[in-house]
Amino acid sequence: MATKVPVKSILKQPAPPKPTDEDKAKAEKDRHNLNLALQHAYLIQHQKDVQAQILTSIETLLDLPSSPIFTAQDANTLISLVQQFQPSDLDALAEERRIDGRCGYALCANAPRYAKLGESASWKLSKGASDFCSAACARKSLYVKTQLGEVPAWERDPTRTLTIKLHQDDRPVEDQAPDGKSRVSGRQVANDGNDLALERGEKTASLRPAQVMTDRIVEKRTVAHKPLSSLSNTAVSHTAIEGYEPRRTALSGKREDSDDSDDDDNDDDHDDKMAEELFDGVDE
Amino acid sequence: MSDESSRELSRLWRILRTVKQMCADRGYELTEEECNISLADFRAQYADESGAPQRTRMAFTARPTDDMVTKYTPLPRPAARNNAADELVPQIGLIHVEFANEPSVGIKHLKAFAQLLNEKVYWTGIYVSQAAPTPSALKIVPSLLPTVMEIFKEDDLLVNISRHELVPKHTLLSAEDKKRLLERYRLKETQLPRIRMDDPMARYLGLRRGQVVKIIRKSETAGRYASYRWTI
Numbered sequence: 001m002a003t004k005v006p007v008k009s010i011l012k013q014p015a016p017p018k019p020t021d022e023d024k025a026k027a028e029k030d031r032h033n034l035n036l037a038l039q040h041a042y043l044i045q046h047q048k049d050v051q052a053q054i055l056t057s058i059e060t061l062l063d064l065p066s067s068p069i070f071t072a073q074d075a076n077t078l079i080s081l082v083q084q085f086q087p088s089d090l091d092a093l094a095e096e097r098r099i100d101g102r103c104g105y106a107l108c109a110n111a112p113r114y115a116k117l118g119e120s121a122s123w124k125l126s127k128g129a130s131d132f133c134s135a136a137c138a139r140k141s142l143y144v145k146t147q148l149g150e151v152p153a154w155e156r157d158p159t160r161t162l163t164i165k166l167h168q169d170d171r172p173v174e175d176q177a178p179d180g181k182s183r184v185s186g187r188q189v190a191n192d193g194n195d196l197a198l199e200r201g202e203k204t205a206s207l208r209p210a211q212v213m214t215d216r217i218v219e220k221r222t223v224a225h226k227p228l229s230s231l232s233n234t235a236v237s238h239t240a241i242e243g244y245e246p247r248r249t250a251l252s253g254k255r256e257d258s259d260d261s262d263d264d265d266n267d268d269d270h271d272d273k274m275a276e277e278l279f280d281g282v283d284e
Numbered sequence: 285m286s287d288e289s290s291r292e293l294s295r296l297w298r299i300l301r302t303v304k305q306m307c308a309d310r311g312y313e314l315t316e317e318e319c320n321i322s323l324a325d326f327r328a329q330y331a332d333e334s335g336a337p338q339r340t341r342m343a344f345t346a347r348p349t350d351d352m353v354t355k356y357t358p359l360p361r362p363a364a365r366n367n368a369a370d371e372l373v374p375q376i377g378l379i380h381v382e383f384a385n386e387p388s389v390g391i392k393h394l395k396a397f398a399q400l401l402n403e404k405v406y407w408t409g410i411y412v413s414q415a416a417p418t419p420s421a422l423k424i425v426p427s428l429l430p431t432v433m434e435i436f437k438e439d440d441l442l443v444n445i446s447r448h449e450l451v452p453k454h455t456l457l458s459a460e461d462k463k464r465l466l467e468r469y470r471l472k473e474t475q476l477p478r479i480r481m482d483d484p485m486a487r488y489l490g491l492r493r494g495q496v497v498k499i500i501r502k503s504e505t506a507g508r509y510a511s512y513r514w515t516i
Contacts, residue, residue: 055423059391092420099390099418 043154050084050154057081058093061106070107070170078106079164082144084153090145094131104131105141107170140167289336295442296337296383297326302441303381303412304344309446310490311352312379339383345406348376355458377407389417394424394433401431408432408490412441434490445484452501454485457512462496465512479513491515 019027061081065074082090094104098112110133114121121130132138147164149156165171197215239245301321308314321329330341348356356376382397394417401409409431416437425433445451457465466473473496479486481493491497495515503509 051423052427055391055420055427058420059395062391089420092418095418096390096392096420099386099388100392 047152047154050152054084054089054153057084058089058096061093062096062100062102064106065109068109070109074107075166075170078144079166082148082164083162085148086150086152087145087148090141090148091128094128094141098131103133103137105133105137107140107166108133108137110134110137136169140170143167286335289334293327293331293335293337294323295438296330296339296342297321297323298443299383299412299438299441300326300330300342302444303410303436305444306441306446306488307346307379307381307410309488310379311349311355312346313349314346339385343380343382345378345380347378348374352376355456357459359459359463378405379408379410380404380406381410381412384411384413387414389413389415389421391418391421391424393417394421394435398424398428398431398433401428401433406431408434410434410436412436412438414438432490432492434487436487440484446488451485452499454489455498455500456489456491457496457498465496473514476512476514478516481515486515 061078064070064078085093093106097104097106098114101111101115102108103110103112112131112133113125114130117124117130124130129135129138132141144164144166147162149162301319304314304319304321308319327335331337353374353376357372357374360372380401382400384393386393389411394411397409397411400406411433413435414437417435422435425435446454462473465471473494476496479491479497481487481491486497489497493515497513497515499511499513501509501511
């Protein structure tokens with residue numbers, strides 16, 4: 001029976017200070033800011049992770065091919081790793097392989113031409129060509145490079161994956177693999193208008209950056225020409241001055257003030273008559 | 285000895301001298317003779333029989349001096365004052381300097397160097413390359429932290445920039461000095477003027493993000509003028 005019962009005060013508890021609207025708004029703002037900061041931090045972290053992944057991919061590709069003639073497994077590794085690359089990453093890979101004493105194309109075991117030519121390669125060959133053992137390898141590498149997405153891997157749509165194909169000369173080896181699926185030629189796919197649109201960067205899931213050309217045509221708003229005079233809707237004649245048509249050019253200042261008191265003005269001047277003819281119906 | 289190799293020898297002699305002076309300026313234990321080695325001594329020590337310099341022989345390791353250790357010791361955090369003893373690990377250690385033998389440096393070379401730093405538990409590594417390493421190789425550097433790897437090009441080390449007439453004196457402030465400075469001027473560190481980490485003098489001193497460096501300039505009116513920069 002000696003259990004302690006917590007004593008409950010009979011006095012009225014001082015109510016905790018009620019959060020005012022100001023506090024609430026501030027808390028809300030703080031939370032919003034925190035979420036925003038976190039979102040950006042995660043984005044940056046993701047970017048760093050992907051960059052690190054690309055770096056490790058380059059490292060693995062440095063050691064390909066495992067035998068003098070590449071195997072189907074080597075080809076598959078290349079195809080799967082290269083998906084994340086941007087074209088510049090493939091250039092970096094070629095340069096790294098050249099420094100390592102291999103041909104810039106990851107499936108070739110020969111030494112690059114740079115090894116034979118040395119420093120003279122810079123003026124004997126075009127830029128980048130000395131990284132490869134032959135023009136054929138350079139072409140094969142270019143074939144892969146053109147298929148890569150120009151959008152960096154961390155900005156790509158994760159639902160869409162890129163399918164990279166090797167150059168024709170290297171493909172039969174890949175086809176001998178047990179799960180030889182029917183090969184769809186690159187041309188056939190390219191015929192598909194949808195794919196073309198995707199390739200041109202016209203869709204959000206595209207692997208190319210948004211380009212200048214879009215298929216949406218925005219008509220310019222045409223403004224109908226409006227006469228400046230608000231009095232008449234008719235087109236302005238060439239005699240108008242800033243939209244105002246001077247009415248009686250021949251009248252002098254004296255005649256002008258007699259204009260409205262025309263009834264009691266009896267002396268019929270020639271000029272006056274002319275004016276009255278012009279403004280018919282004023283007298284009557 | 286051919287003209288070519290003697291020119292290469294004197295080039296490397298200047299580079300090694302600058303690197304050693306740089307390490308001494310940062311506060312590592314290096315003697316005066318080591319920092320100002322004469323060309324004849326350099327030839328005797330680092331050239332092979334044919335007179336060509338050997339870059340692999342030029343690698344060296346140095347210990348930080350006691351002054352440097354205290355400078356790099358962080359202040360105790362107010363919350364962890366009770367067990368401050370294990371808190372105050374100086375953020376500095378051995379430095380290892382290596383000179384690249386190959387004309388171009390790729391991922392593999394820097395990976396090997398990083399592994400060496402890791403195995404021998406060096407705190408800082410300086411890699412002197414003949415040409416700029418490839419961009420993808422440079423991406424390894426931030427992944428090694430807290431081990432610091434610095435990469436210098438040989439061309440940048442031919443002349444010791446800190447000895448130039450127009451370069452004012454830069455001194456690194458210790459954590460305590462920094463705190464005192466901020467209290468004295470009632471500043472937050474973000475209110476200080478800044479210096480970039482890739483500034484040539486910041487690279488020379490191996491500044492890290494958040495450190496404060498004191499720059500003493502000559503002034504016509506005041507004689508000397510001190511300003512402070514926060515490393516970003």
